[in-house]
Amino acid sequence: MSTYATLQKQLQNYVLSGERDVLSEVMDGPRLDALGRLDVYATGYQLRLIEILDADYPALHVLAGDDLFDQLARAYIAAHPSVFPNARWFGLHLPQFLAGDAAFSAQTVLAEMARFEWAMNLAFDCTDDPILDIAELASLPGEAWSTVDFQLHSSMQRVELAWNVPAFWQAVTRAEDPPIPAQSPNAAAWMVWRRELTIYFRSLETDEAAALEALQGGGNFARICEILCDWHEPGQVPTTAMALLKRWIDEGLISGLRHQVSARLHLR
Amino acid sequence: MPSKLNSSSNLGFGLGLRTTHYDAILETRPALDWFEIISENYMVDGGRPLANLTRIRRDYPMAMHGVSLSIGSSEPLNADYLRGLKKLADRIEPAIISDHLCWTGVAGKNLHDLMPIPYTEDAVTHVVDRVRQVQDFLGCQILLENVSSYITFAQSEMSEWEFLRTIAERADCHILLDINNIFVSAFNHGFDPIKYVEGIPTDRVRQFHLAGHDNRGDIIIDTHDASVIAPVWALYAIACKRFGPVSTMIERDDNIPPLEELLVELGQARQIATEATMKMQ
Numbered sequence: 258m259s260t261y262a263t264l265q266k267q268l269q270n271y272v273l274s275g276e277r278d279v280l281s282e283v284m285d286g287p288r289l290d291a292l293g294r295l296d297v298y299a300t301g302y303q304l305r306l307i308e309i310l311d312a313d314y315p316a317l318h319v320l321a322g323d324d325l326f327d328q329l330a331r332a333y334i335a336a337h338p339s340v341f342p343n344a345r346w347f348g349l350h351l352p353q354f355l356a357g358d359a360a361f362s363a364q365t366v367l368a369e370m371a372r373f374e375w376a377m378n379l380a381f382d383c384t385d386d387p388i389l390d391i392a393e394l395a396s397l398p399g400e401a402w403s404t405v406d407f408q409l410h411s412s413m414q415r416v417e418l419a420w421n422v423p424a425f426w427q428a429v430t431r432a433e434d435p436p437i438p439a440q441s442p443n444a445a446a447w448m449v450w451r452r453e454l455t456i457y458f459r460s461l462e463t464d465e466a467a468a469l470e471a472l473q474g475g476g477n478f479a480r481i482c483e484i485l486c487d488w489h490e491p492g493q494v495p496t497t498a499m500a501l502l503k504r505w506i507d508e509g510l511i512s513g514l515r516h517q518v519s520a521r522l523h524l525r
Numbered sequence: 526m527p528s529k530l531n532s533s534s535n536l537g538f539g540l541g542l543r544t545t546h547y548d549a550i551l552e553t554r555p556a557l558d559w560f561e562i563i564s565e566n567y568m569v570d571g572g573r574p575l576a577n578l579t580r581i582r583r584d585y586p587m588a589m590h591g592v593s594l595s596i597g598s599s600e601p602l603n604a605d606y607l608r609g610l611k612k613l614a615d616r617i618e619p620a621i622i623s624d625h626l627c628w629t630g631v632a633g634k635n636l637h638d639l640m641p642i643p644y645t646e647d648a649v650t651h652v653v654d655r656v657r658q659v660q661d662f663l664g665c666q667i668l669l670e671n672v673s674s675y676i677t678f679a680q681s682e683m684s685e686w687e688f689l690r691t692i693a694e695r696a697d698c699h700i701l702l703d704i705n706n707i708f709v710s711a712f713n714h715g716f717d718p719i720k721y722v723e724g725i726p727t728d729r730v731r732q733f734h735l736a737g738h739d740n741r742g743d744i745i746i747d748t749h750d751a752s753v754i755a756p757v758w759a760l761y762a763i764a765c766k767r768f769g770p771v772s773t774m775i776e777r778d779d780n781i782p783p784l785e786e787l788l789v790e791l792g793q794a795r796q797i798a799t800e801a802t803m804k805m806q
Contacts, residue, residue, distance in 0.1 A: 261647055266631055294676045384570040
């Protein structure tokens with residue numbers, strides 16, 4: 258007779274990999290033998306996790322089709338058994354898995370769609386950060402511009418995409434016929450974010466993508482200008498930086514200002 | 526000693542809160558008494574789930590029903606999970622906090638299923654100690670639910686209802702009696718479901734679950750994807766007679782119909798419970 262802890266490991270091993278050590282611990286039922294009864298758990302495990310992935314990656318399912326989606330889901334379940342109490346996180350590693358697994362990595366569109374959909378999932382229920390009001394920026398004294406960092410909304414994520422996955426995703430969401438998957442020669446930067454309860458996404462020009470990247474570490478206006486010098490004439494840089502900043506604030510991408518001096522004082 | 530909170534009061538007749546019904550609930554404020562949430566669905570940082578929950582909570586009492594406490598696991602309780610559960614409870618002030626008498630994974634893995642426990646004295650001792658820890662941490666009594674099960678362990682020393690009763694009494698927790706799960710397990714294990722109901726102490730039951738299932742001939746799977754069937758209603762009537770008015774809800778997790786359809790089904794529960802408890806008087 259197995260101890261309590263061993264029995265649980267044995268039953269889990271049957272569910273995860275079909276190891277039969279638990280069989281001697283299980284009795285036949287009135288209508289089904291022990292193995293048939295154990296299979297209820299093993300089958301249910303697979304189906305439940307496939308269902309979770311389907312809910313988190315609906316456009317990937319349409320893109321891959323039923324058979325390939327089932328195949329990639331089962332491969333992912335085998336490679337990444339859930340370690341999360343909350344099923345919401347089970348699909349976390351699917352984008353990396355599809356990019357790295359030999360059976361799927363050649364179809365790069367799969368990993369791209371997974372990356373895009375997971376970014377949406379993260380934006381969906383992340384922290385309710387505040388959104389900076391443009392008036393707060395307008396009231397900033399001139400000398401403060403060199404000492405304030407702009408805080409990006411925590412829902413903001415950048416995704417590099419070569420395929421037309423946003424258009425495909427949008428069509429699936431609207432129950433329309435999706436476009437034929439098409440790949441551009443070069444990957445473009447996209448961003449996904451949430452304003453209030455609505456999720457948005459749009460593509461980024463290379464200068465804007467670089468400037469936003471600078472902000473991800475908590476950059477200030479001078480840093481944005483410095484980055485933009487690689488694309489614009491020095492005389493145009495402050496105007497361009499200001500226009501970008503205003504757009505980001507209008508879109509709800511900036512959650513607040515951090516005053517570097519007071520932050521340092523606070524740390525003392 | 527954990528507080529009794531208000532789980533001793535009868536909340537009436539409720540439904541599981543499901544995302545497909547958000548709009549209908551917010552627009553029509555349907556006539557039902559309370560909602561039960563799956564706790565984990567709202568153990569997130571923000572966004573639409575918590576925003577909708579907060580709005581609906583203003584109009585309805587709530588029960589928090591978890592699926593990942595893993596009270597029967599042979600491994601230590603998950604402190605992060607418990608902190609998340611308490612944070613949500615502090616936010617929505619539920620009338621009831623419940624989870625299942627089961628385990629969900631060991632060795633750092635989670636099967637996202639309600640795995641069965643052998644009905645032994647050792648398991649009773651183990652689970653009782655953990656229920657006390659959870660109740661001390663949350664500061665209230667919890668309800669433990671009987672699960673549908675598909676296997677029988679050779680080492681079990683007592684019936685499932687003796688196991689559930691003993692744990693509830695020793696840990697001083699309450700019971701969420703799932704009438705459908707009794708029916709499902711009775712079929713799968715070949716016991717008398719009425720004997721099960723009669724084996725549960727009348728002073729511990731604080732909530733009933735009702736649901737549909739999938740009868741495959743040689744086994745019944747607890748799928749929550751169909752209406753409650755007549756024999757489960759009959760067992761519910763027996764339970765109502767034994768336990769009196771108890772908070773009742775219908776679980777529907779798949780093949781979810783429009784809200785109006787579930788409200789009609791809930792009306793059936795209300796009618797059966799009313800008739801059964803009238804006969805008691």
